[in-house]
Amino acid sequence: MSSDANSPSMPTVILDPEVTFVAREIGGHTSYMSHHEATGKFFQLGPEEYRVASLLDGVRDVPELFETLRSEGIEWSTEELAKFIAQLIKANLAVIKHGPPRCDASSLAAATTSSEIEDRASHWLEVPEPISDADTPPQSPPPLGAFATLLRYLPLMISQRIPLVRGDRIATVLERYLGRAFDASGIAVWMLLVASSLCLVYGHADSFASELRQMFDPALWPILLLVWIVAKLIHEAGHAIAAKHHGVRVGQVGIMFFLLAPLAYVDVTDAWKLRRRFQRVQIALGGVYFELAVASLAAWAWWFLPDGYSKHLAAQIFLIAGPATLLVNANPLLRLDGYYVLSDLTEIPNLRMHGRRQLGAWLQNIFFGIPQPRPWLVGWRVWFASLHAGCSIVFQMVWMGGLVLGVAMWARGLGILLAIAGVLMWFVIPTIRWTWKIWMLHPAERFGLNHYRRRLLFFASLLVCVFQQLGTVSSPFDRRVAVVVRFQDEQVARSPSDAFVESVFVQRSQFVEQGTLLMRLSDPELRIKRDQKADDLEIAELQSIQFRRQGELAKSAAYRENANALRRQVAELDHQISQLTVVALRSGYVLGSNVDSLPGRFVPAGYELLRVSDPHEMELLAVVAEHDVDAYEQVHKRGDSSRVRLRGGQTIHAKPASLRSRAYRTVMHPALAATAGGPLAVEPALDGSGEMRLVQPYLESVTKLDPITSTEVRAGQLGTMTIRDNRPLLSRIYNAVRTDFEKLGRS
Incomplete structure (x- = not known):
């Protein structure tokens, strides 16, 4: 020294x-x-x-x-x-x-x-x-050249913070009117308001769930964007008012763009000067505190407002200011309000820094044998910070990965540039720096390697092999295909036209044989129309014959064509009249909720009158998406039996049948549509008929069930059929993420 x-x-x-x-x-x-x-x-x-x-x-x-x-x-x-x-x-x-x-x-x-x-x-x-060879030149970090200059601007591509005004004067004015919200009386009123709104939402959970499904209605996007901006301004105002209420100076107020999304911010860093932990926690939760109050008021407004646009908008305000802010701002795994609250409650300032430092040192010690530095924390805080670091890293990888993919798919060219910048800043550059740090930890020995470098190369090779296996070996997980239980060859009798039920010859749950007369309808207008068409047909045939005899062949041919058209219409009317007499086309039991009350009733065309089916003859209708066709066909060719799990916890086994060669976008069974609680996404048909069609085409297969299994299931039960996955695991993960974001984009 x-x-x-x-x-x-x-x-x-x-x-x-x-x-x-x-x-x-x-x-x-x-x-x-x-x-x-x-x-x-x-x-x-x-x-x-x-x-x-x-x-x-x-x-x-x-x-x-x-x-x-x-x-x-x-x-x-x-x-x-x-x-x-x-x-x-x-x-x-x-x-x-x-x-x-x-x-x-x-x-x-x-x-x-x-x-x-x-x-x-x-x-x-x-x-x-450390002692090294005299001829070994001094080692330095790899040269980056002009690329190093580019790296300095990567954070600016991801986020930009623009200060606007100093917030201390604004916070002083707001605190004068709203500061009492952080007193004991204000907290009591807040707790009563939030608790009552929670009870209201819990009692109407289904209604709020349906509102949640409509949250991405494009017609509401402009107003929801405005609501979201106002909610975030209220959030930041809550932080500023809480800070000023406890005598903390409020710094700059501005706007920050994170991956193109605008976010307001307020600087209340001086809250660290406060000695009382409760005051610091109150400042950290000030934004969530105010937003939850707004969400509670919106929930009560939803309750009192009449059905319509205003009621729907109140529900969306509740979802944005309530569950959404709890998921993001109050999440302790993100470095937002919830993180700082957890840091104060556990008395671990810089929780993420301590946790990641300890977790990184522990992993380096396990994999490379690098001695761990002296920990800055003691007691249970050591493992708690490390556990928090591990959970936050996993969550943020999923969270940030989703944001990067979402921005890349939404913003196209600019989004791809932002995605590349995010991957470089959050993964590539830190990985390169960490690798270089391990590589230069000790001087080179034989063949330019040392203990740390050999381990680094070993784990790098192992990682490459793992990714190669994940990219080639079939996934150990299964695929799931949506299925629904229905009757085999069920007869559904519908009214052929607007008619009156003249008489019913059977009762509900009655067993009938094939050919049994079930019901007779009456449609006098249909018969009159048929007779008129028959008269017109007879006249057209006579005129065709008359003009032919007179040598006017053109007129004769025209009336003959007219007669042929009338003949087809008469045949169609005869078919409709024949359907007014309903006959059992198969043996089975009569089903229908209104069978006993039908006599004398008027029924419109297409109205379902009754059904004839046998509960001992059931089948599974499986709908297979295009990306699952190959795996399904392989299971069918092998003749394997697949497990089918129905809603309610019931499990049966069935052999998948062959797929029909045509793909459909019509809803194969009403229970499968998402609008009825099913698994398939639907959208309005383009023809303006008001009917729903599938968002993407599906193929279908029908698997007949044995009589014993048929008696154990119910018609209309939804479930999933499990089939082996033939994709590599990485391909499965990529397809799942892409599908989710495509669904979000369609929403």
Whole structure:
């Protein structure tokens, strides 16, 4: 640690005079919250770190600082001291007063990564360099050239923060009128309002569920966008009012664009100055607090408003300000309001930083044998922070991955650029930096490798093999095909025209043989119409004969064509008249809810009169999407028996039948449509008939059930048939994600 007279002077580091410290008891231990007035940032330091920071007076050089710490019993290694000083300089809490030419402030500022800063800081402390070959050139991070300049603009492509006004004066005015909402009386009123609205929503859960399904109605998009903007403004106002209520200065108010989505923000960072944990939690939850109040008022408005547009809009306001804000803002796995509340409740400031640092060190120790640094947390907070880090990483991978895919599919060209920027910033660049850090952790040995590099290559090769297997080997999971139970060859008798039910010869649940007379209808107008057409036919035939005898062959041919058309109409009317007498076309039981009340009633054309079916003869109607056809055909060819799980928990087994060669977009069974609670998405038909059709074409197959199984199921039961998946696992995941986003896009 000593230097001779010919060596350059050692640097001294001075703490920025604008940094202030406040002692605070956190988790039974004394910590120090440092506040940098110029940047408005807060940092947490332990007692030892605070002591090191307090010694940075610009007089002691680094070796003297190290000796002072040792004399006070702080057993820090030179590497630990170097890293901590480098972190202070990187955070602009300390600056270099003077130093050797090879390590001045400008060279330190040119460092692009924390590892470079630590390396240069360790050089001030003369940490011995590992022994290496003399001919080995000094190693440095891989050159990026112009690409490094491009990387600096990646965060600007993902998010842009535009400050608009200083919010302290606005918050003062708002607090004057709404500040009492954070008093005990205001909290009591809020709890009563939210609890009553929850009871209201719970009692009408089905109605709100139907409102949720209509949330993506394109006709409501403009007004919903306005509602969402107003809700977010109310959210940020809640933070500002809560902060001002507790005497905290409110900073800038502005707008931030994250993946093109506009978001309001307000700076209440000074809330860290508050000693009472309840006050900090109240400020963090101020936005959710106000939004839930708005959602509760919207729920009650939905209850009182009459059916119509206003009632539907009130329900959408409830969904946006209530469940949506709880899912996003109150989620502790995202670095939003819920995260800061959890950080305060557990007394772990910088929870994500601590957790990810510990989790990363633990994984590096397991896979590479890198010694773990001294933990900054103690007790149960160590594993809690690590657990939170693991859960948040998994959630954010799914969350951010979904956002990237959604933006890429929605915004097309610009969205693809944003998706590439997001993948680079959140995955590619951190992975490259971490890999380079592991690669340069120790000097090269034989063949340019060392212990860490060999392990890194091994795990990289293993990862490539795993992805290769996931991309080629069939998925171990199953596919599910929608099915519905129905009667085999069921006869559905409908009225052929507008008619009166003259007589009914059977009763409900009566067993009838094929050919049994079931019902007779009466339609005098139909018979009159038939007789008129028959008279017109006779006249046309006579005129055709007359003109032929007179030699006027053109007129004769015209009347003959007219006679042929009338003959077809008479035949069709005769068929309708014959259908007025309803006969059983098969043996079975008579079904129908109104059979006994039909005599004497008027029924319109197409009205269902009754059904004839046998409950011992059931079949499964399976609807197969185009991307599942190959897997279904393979199961059918093998003759495997598939498991069918019906709603209600009932399970049966059946062999899939062959697919019919034609794909349909008509709804094969009314129970399958999403509008009736089924699994298939539907949309209005293009012909304007008002009927619904399937969003995408499906093929169908019909599997007959044996008599014993038929008696165990009910007609109309929905379920899923399980078939083996023939796709690679990666292909399955990609198709599932793409399908979900296509459904969202259609919505």
